[in-house]
Amino acid sequence: MEGLAESLKLLFTFDPYVYDIIGLSLRITGVALFFATIIGVPLGTLLGLTNFKGKPVVTALLYTGMGFPPVVIGLFVFLLYSAVGPLGHLGWLFSTRAIITAQTIISFPMVAGFTMAAVMSVDKNLMKQLKALGATGLQASWAAIKEARVGVLVSIIAGFGAIISEVGAVMLVGGNIEGKTRVLTTAIVLETRQGNFGVAIAFGIILLTITFIANLSMIYLQKRHMFE
Amino acid sequence: MGRKIKKSSFFTGLLMVLVLGLLLVGCQADGVNDQVTPAPSDISNKGTTTLFLATTTSTYDSGLLHEIIPEFEAKYNVKVEVISLGTGQAIETGKRGDCDIILVHARDLEDKFVEEGHGTERWDVMYNDFILVGPEEGSQDIYDSQDITEALNTMVDIMEEEGMNFLSRGDNSGTHVKETSLWEVAGIDDYNHREWYNSLGQGMGDTLVAANEMRGYTVADRGTYLTMKGNLANLEIVFEEDEELFNPYGIIPVNPDKHGGINHEDALNLVEYITSPEVQEKIGEFGIEKYGQPLFFPDAKVEYSK
Numbered sequence: 001m002e003g004l005a006e007s008l009k010l011l012f013t014f015d016p017y018v019y020d021i022i023g024l025s026l027r028i029t030g031v032a033l034f035f036a037t038i039i040g041v042p043l044g045t046l047l048g049l050t051n052f053k054g055k056p057v058v059t060a061l062l063y064t065g066m067g068f069p070p071v072v073i074g075l076f077v078f079l080l081y082s083a084v085g086p087l088g089h090l091g092w093l094f095s096t097r098a099i100i101t102a103q104t105i106i107s108f109p110m111v112a113g114f115t116m117a118a119v120m121s122v123d124k125n126l127m128k129q130l131k132a133l134g135a136t137g138l139q140a141s142w143a144a145i146k147e148a149r150v151g152v153l154v155s156i157i158a159g160f161g162a163i164i165s166e167v168g169a170v171m172l173v174g175g176n177i178e179g180k181t182r183v184l185t186t187a188i189v190l191e192t193r194q195g196n197f198g199v200a201i202a203f204g205i206i207l208l209t210i211t212f213i214a215n216l217s218m219i220y221l222q223k224r225h226m227f228e
Numbered sequence: 229m230g231r232k233i234k235k236s237s238f239f240t241g242l243l244m245v246l247v248l249g250l251l252l253v254g255c256q257a258d259g260v261n262d263q264v265t266p267a268p269s270d271i272s273n274k275g276t277t278t279l280f281l282a283t284t285t286s287t288y289d290s291g292l293l294h295e296i297i298p299e300f301e302a303k304y305n306v307k308v309e310v311i312s313l314g315t316g317q318a319i320e321t322g323k324r325g326d327c328d329i330i331l332v333h334a335r336d337l338e339d340k341f342v343e344e345g346h347g348t349e350r351w352d353v354m355y356n357d358f359i360l361v362g363p364e365e366g367s368q369d370i371y372d373s374q375d376i377t378e379a380l381n382t383m384v385d386i387m388e389e390e391g392m393n394f395l396s397r398g399d400n401s402g403t404h405v406k407e408t409s410l411w412e413v414a415g416i417d418d419y420n421h422r423e424w425y426n427s428l429g430q431g432m433g434d435t436l437v438a439a440n441e442m443r444g445y446t447v448a449d450r451g452t453y454l455t456m457k458g459n460l461a462n463l464e465i466v467f468e469e470d471e472e473l474f475n476p477y478g479i480i481p482v483n484p485d486k487h488g489g490i491n492h493e494d495a496l497n498l499v500e501y502i503t504s505p506e507v508q509e510k511i512g513e514f515g516i517e518k519y520g521q522p523l524f525f526p527d528a529k530v531e532y533s534k
Contacts, residue, residue, distance in 0.1 A: 082441055083440070083441050083442075083443070083462065084461075091442075093441050093442070094426075094438055094441065094442060171430075175426075175428055175430070175434075175438050176428055176429045176430055177426045177427065177428055178398060178426070178427035178428075178429065179427075180426065182429070186429075190399065190429035190430075193313075193314070193317055193399065194314075194316060194317060194320075194399065194400050195316075195317060195320040
């Protein structure tokens with residue numbers, strides 16, 4: 001009961017420690033999602049609209065990426081940015097940049113995969129018509145993305161859901177440094193370990209609410225899309 | 229339209245159920261743990277009892293417990309379950325009655341633990357020492373310091389000049405508590421507001437890895453540093469052997485009157501065993517073969533006998 005009272009107090013008094021971590025989490029995940037989108041949407045569109053040799057392999061790789069354990073990606077990014085690693089000279093390990101890298105790699109296959117499914121469902125006749133009217137490949141792709149915009153948006157939300165609640169990779173590459181790389185999930189781990197259940201519950205409520213809203217909006221968008 | 233409103237209120241309801249569920253889990257946290265407390269009667273193995281020992285990562289990771297516990301188990305026909313945590317958390321585990329005995333290193337917290345009646349009595353077991361580690365270059369000035377105050381101030385000057393980092397465990401562990409007291413001794417009271425201070429909230433191993441990667445400084449216990457030295461190419465000992473850096477370990481049986489199901493008998497057996505001259509000698513020899521120096525120094529002033 002103590003924990004609950006404390007968590008509500010922290011949330012309603014806008015405790016700076018709690019709200020700084022919420023802000024940082026959303027900022028980091030937002031930037032990662034931006035990169036995941038500019039990689040994932042074009043990739044998904046390409047796979048959805050064109051046929052080329054080796055496409056099944058690329059698609060299989062993408063699906064593998066969607067189910068890849070995030071902590072292994074964390075390990076990969078850690079080794080990449082480690083002082084003795086290939087990009088060690090950048091000094092990015094234990095910074096927000098390392099977290100953004102890991103989160104981008106975790107989420108872009110998801111964005112690409114869902115985008116692919118969305119553009120594939122665009123009416124084939126429309127694509128033929130566009131080509132007949134002399135649209136370039138790029139113009140036709142853009143039209144397909146616009147037509148499948150709801151599906152594309154759903155793909156981005158799915159990517160968001162995958163990374164906002166991820167803890168293993170973020171702990172590994174970010175280091176959970178207070179005020180620098182401590183995000184919602186790593187803060188929950190730390191506070192629980194120390195027995196500060198009130199703070200942990202407060203973070204839990206926030207994280208749950210954020211992911212719930214994301215999933216809810218995804219479901220609504222998909223529903224609307226079906227009736228259109 | 230009407231359907232839509234109904235639906236959104238359904239989802240709002242669902243959200244509330246979820247949040248409430250989470251809250252309930254949180255509320256129960258205190259109560260649930262009483263039930264989790266090990267009950268010796270659960271053990272099917274005839275005659276064998278179980279002892280839950282909450283201890284710090286340093287004793288566990290160094291391998292000391294693997295060295296001394298098996299013999300204890302054989303001698304007293306008991307199975308020891310070791311819960312390896314930070315000191316703060318280990319003490320918390322004892323307060324909640326989730327273990328039978330604690331072996332930790334944070335003198336003030338230990339005394340408070342006994343004073344508040346959570347533990348019966350504290351026994352000296354051994355001590356190890358803390359060291360200041362960091363990159364080798366430029367560390368000679370720190371090493372030549374007269375005492376910890378001068379060493380820390382020199383280190384801070386270097387960090388501010390070179391834009392380097394200090395990595396703190398920041399997890400309320402014994403090592404973290406010690407580090408905090410060192411800043412106070414050195415008169416650097418605003419340490420956690422300085423640009424170079426990084427509070428990780430992670431274990432000793434994680435913190436050493438971070439210091440190694442960031443070419444930063446940290447306070448570590450000698451045992452963990454020596455066991456991990458092979459993987460810490462960028463870290464050297466930059467200051468050591470100051471009286472302030474000694475780190476005594478105490479063992480405290482959890483008070484059986486505070487919680488049900490506490491295995492007090494085996495807890496006392498462990499105290500008797502660990503303070504005995506034979507085991508004390510073993511503690512003093514542990515690590516010499518592998519690291520060329522002991523990791524812990526025996527410190528039992530009283531030999532406990534039931």
